[in-house]
Amino acid sequence: MHEQFENIESIKIPALDAILGKKFPVLNDGFIRVIDYMGGDEAVVQAARVSYGKGTKQVHQDRGLIRYLLRHKHSTPFEMCEIKLHIRIPMDAWRQWIRHRTANVNEYSTRYSLAIDSAQNTKYDEWRLQSSDNKQGSSGFFDSHLGQVLSEEEANLHKNLKEIYLKRVEMGMAREQARKDLPLSTYTEAYWKIDLHNLLHFLKLRMDLHAQFEIRQYATLIGQEIVSKWVPITWEAFTDFSLNSTDFSGLEMQILKKIIEKDEISANEIAKNSGWLEIDKNGELKLSLERMEFEQKIITLGLIPNWKA
Amino acid sequence: MHEQFENIESIKIPALDAILGKKFPVLNDGFIRVIDYMGGDEAVVQAARVSYGKGTKQVHQDRGLIRYLLRHKHSTPFEMCEIKLHIRIPMDAWRQWIRHRTANVNEYSTRYSLAIDSAQNTKYDEWRLQSSDNKQGSSGFFDSHLGQVLSEEEANLHKNLKEIYLKRVEMGMAREQARKDLPLSTYTEAYWKIDLHNLLHFLKLRMDLHAQFEIRQYATLIGQEIVSKWVPITWEAFTDFSLNSTDFSGLEMQILKKIIEKDEISANEIAKNSGWLEIDKNGELKLSLERMEFEQKIITLGLIPNWKA
């Protein structure tokens, strides 16, 4: 390691270079595009190998190493890659996005400049019903007729709010104050720079079905169109070990073992001792989120619990 | 340091305990209140003294130590204090607030719950004019008559937007979507937890005259009503060495020296070589922000530059 000069070059990913600057449309008027990046799968491997003081670089071994690192949550090598995106997004979704603190951000200023002249409109078939079983989600859509009425009303509202904003500005009102009644659906833009480890964490949370529809469109696009091209081996490992994984608690493993062994009595007993099988006044099983989530997991294994309270 | 038990107690600050939970009003319907805290001036000193392996604790010395730490930007001892605030603030101001990433946040969810039924209204004498010399600021107010018209229009707008929101919710629309056209002036609430070092950084930026009026009200209140009671010695030092300090660049110190020495020729020459004294087509001094900011600083020293381009 003592030679004074080893000629190296920046890591370049042709598949990502090919889409640099390309605007991937999202929602009615948003987009994502890649501005620049540093590193790739190779840089993850390179960093992990600093630890071992050697430099073997066979593709086969690289894949195994990356999968090992991701599976065992060795996060620092993934922090060695960095990407910078240009995002155009409704402020409402941006409010959720910005809660991820481990990123660098430069946002379009509506104190300095005129607000972006665009708001997220909703098509007649996109109005969502409140979910009945998930207090913070949506499920299903309004019928087209009602949707049409809502969309028209929204179009009028956006037009009205825009006129008020522009009138205020033209009167000479400070832009920082004129904007106060713009709707949350107004678009904003930002440069957003983040390392690969934290980006994967963001995608894990925001590609999830519980994430709001709007931000999920952005996250899914980043994952499928950008990260998959940038770091294909890492993306595959992330899909296997994070996006599609299932977690069993210590308790759940015990019950699962008994169910596999067809020992229903023991399975029932453990569940009972853990408070999963409480009875209400009518003699029915009380709602237990832990129990219900467990049931959903073992159904994918082809198993059905047979609780006796 | 080897005794196995030294009875200690949590640091308590009676002046802060006295206002725990008290809602300090801000704007028309916002507030700030302290929920909990850890440490105080004493904890700053305690941490700094870990470094020296001793524990002298005379108030006089404590003050000197804290002032030394703050003056020399030794930030880690100030990180040993933590405070948790409950904040009610218009979303527009919150969008700026949340850009400070080194804090912990739990915000009121309008996916799960109904949006807060309140928006920041603007009184007839609070409508601000766009600043002419600062592209992102405001300066002066609209006259009362016009203000009255604007305030009425705003009141109607808020009423209208609120009705649309509630109608959507009552129709069964998902709350996460119903909210999309709420105005940025809608109030939100959050628990916000931060260490003293990062809080002071926040205050430095947001108590500044260039910060937007709304967030400045919150920052000033936190500084003057809360931090001043929590850590009075640190607050005094922060006021002296950070809030009220003036910074001269290497170049500015050279020019200042020449001006003090009444050596106008040298002052002029250095300024010229630094590009401060360029001439436009009409033979007038071009606008130079660096030069103008320097002039403002030395005016507070009773000095006036006499440039010759």
Next chain:
Amino acid sequence: MHEQFENIESIKIPALDAILGKKFPVLNDGFIRVIDYMGGDEAVVQAARVSYGKGTKQVHQDRGLIRYLLRHKHSTPFEMCEIKLHIRIPMDAWRQWIRHRTANVNEYSTRYSLAIDSAQNTKYDEWRLQSSDNKQGSSGFFDSHLGQVLSEEEANLHKNLKEIYLKRVEMGMAREQARKDLPLSTYTEAYWKIDLHNLLHFLKLRMDLHAQFEIRQYATLIGQEIVSKWVPITWEAFTDFSLNSTDFSGLEMQILKKIIEKDEISANEIAKNSGWLEIDKNGELKLSLERMEFEQKIITLGLIPNWKA
């Protein structure tokens, strides 16, 4: 929510107050003690409920809520609790500790003060053998006789290094330079402040059997003696859903399903297509970490795979 004064008090945890300042010994001359803290289980619940705009506080519901938050990786409510520890630890273990960046630190300065006059010694039955199957671990111990020789040699070495250090200092050498040849086993001390979410992450990694013995002693003590008293409900949930959980990848769930269904042919085929069953020149199954880790997991479910390459 509009009353201007709601009297509240700092959250106090008597079980933690009772051990405030108590030095829990670790290794031959290290310790951990709690200096101060903010919040507790109640503060986690309080923060989570900001989201819902209400304040029900029944213990039964609190437990369910905390378990839900931890199970679904809602981390922000756990960030609302903070703890400050005083740690005495060999520099070697501290080098690993300090890699966790989301904490506040004030370390004893050996530039300013004399180095701590103590090094971690190793008893004759504590000398560990290099693990043969884990390149970065240890397994088993040297025999007592050899251990005795090693311990004596170490004692002499520490004595020698200490004398050289003190001689240098007495000669007038700068302390910052005199220390350069102190052994990594030299003790250091620090104040370490961290929020509960990040502390749990630290414990997950450092209580793990793959963590080095020394740091594992500290982490285990923090978990079992401190966190368990501070936030008993969170600690129980963390034990269930994080410390003792088992994670199956999407692929592993598919194979597990087939094994449970006793469909060995399909199980084998999926494994083969995933590269788990490659054969070496001698017709033996090649080593596959992914396959071996899967086997270990299903053995705890009472299952044994029957691969056919």
Next chain:
Amino acid sequence: MHEQFENIESIKIPALDAILGKKFPVLNDGFIRVIDYMGGDEAVVQAARVSYGKGTKQVHQDRGLIRYLLRHKHSTPFEMCEIKLHIRIPMDAWRQWIRHRTANVNEYSTRYSLAIDSAQNTKYDEWRLQSSDNKQGSSGFFDSHLGQVLSEEEANLHKNLKEIYLKRVEMGMAREQARKDLPLSTYTEAYWKIDLHNLLHFLKLRMDLHAQFEIRQYATLIGQEIVSKWVPITWEAFTDFSLNSTDFSGLEMQILKKIIEKDEISANEIAKNSGWLEIDKNGELKLSLERMEFEQKIITLGLIPNWKA
């Protein structure tokens, strides 16, 4: 901003590309080299201009904008640039380095691999004396004769410690334990990745004369040989407005004004009221760090205070 494809390319800095991978030697056996980077002065400007929604790009204006951003501590545009360095450094200096938390790190593992076979040796003319006026610094050197003795003793010590380490490893001792008595002067290596804003903060602290000699060598090299080539305009602005700047507190500005006006009585009075002019039992001015630091600052302006206690 609506065209769907704008062809862009990664920002490349030829002057930095030319030294990519080049090992700049530091101390007797350390080095720094650039592995990769993202962005440059142009990216700072690009990010700042997101705010204004336009894209003018004249070099003259770029320089003014960068200087404005740095002078007014607008840090986010500088966070848009990232650099990755490979560092070889004694563990003792690395212990200070790693205290900067806003960076990504992968360090050489001495659990997995053999420790690096090199320690920082000290030449006969490099042994430093403890500073008498700065408790944590050094000043001046031991004479050559004594230096020679110290260097020889150190060489023997390093040889001895290395032999003990290797003997332990050869006996089969776990590497994680064998290393415990290596000296702090042992070299380690790491990949270190950081954004430009945080790198400048690091340089401000570690190029300072109060930083320890060893780490100062690394910081100075990074600044002068690397950052100056990577972002020449930012580097110039940083030198002017940060490295070489002088800060006056509110109080100091008041006293300075009086001194410039030759109003010694008022200057004295303000200083007295601020506790700068306390008298000890012998009627002498007590030591006051604040006063002394002020004196040093105004001496560079050609002024001398004339205190009367």
